[in-house]
Amino acid sequence: MNLSAIISVLAAEQSSPASLAMTFIPLVLIIVFFYFFIIRPQKKQDKKDAEMRDNLEIGDEVVTNGGIVGIVFSIKDDTVVIETGGDRSKIRVKKWAIAKNETIHDGDAK
Structure with a gap:
């Protein structure tokens, strides 16, 4: 080289x-x-x-990922029962499907 x-x-x-x-x-x-x-x-x-x-509570107005609007009727470990519509039909959904809580609590206002 x-x-x-x-x-x-x-x-x-x-x-x-x-x-x-x-x-x-x-x-x-x-x-x-x-x-x-x-x-x-x-x-x-x-x-x-x-x-x-x-922090969901009974009586909170929620919106699911699918767009269903309802009021929380009962809460279990990983499911929530919500009331929807005028005839008060109840739907059980998984907690992860709750997209938004539209109820404003006293401590939430900022």
Whole structure:
């Protein structure tokens, strides 16, 4: 091998850690972006929704994910019975299906 080939190989080996680091910096920035702007806010919203479902009370007006509006009639471990319509029909739904509590309690007004 000639001297210029050896020098070029050594130069490539010396610059590769820096170029490797420069390659991963955008990837790390994308991961940080996703965490702070997508994953973290979603976890906060999930925690807020779970707290809302845990604090349901009989008589609260709720809306399900399917758009059914009703008043909470009874609450069990993981299900809620709601009254809907003028004929007071009752529907049993899972707690995770409750999308919104439209009743404002004294402590909720901010």
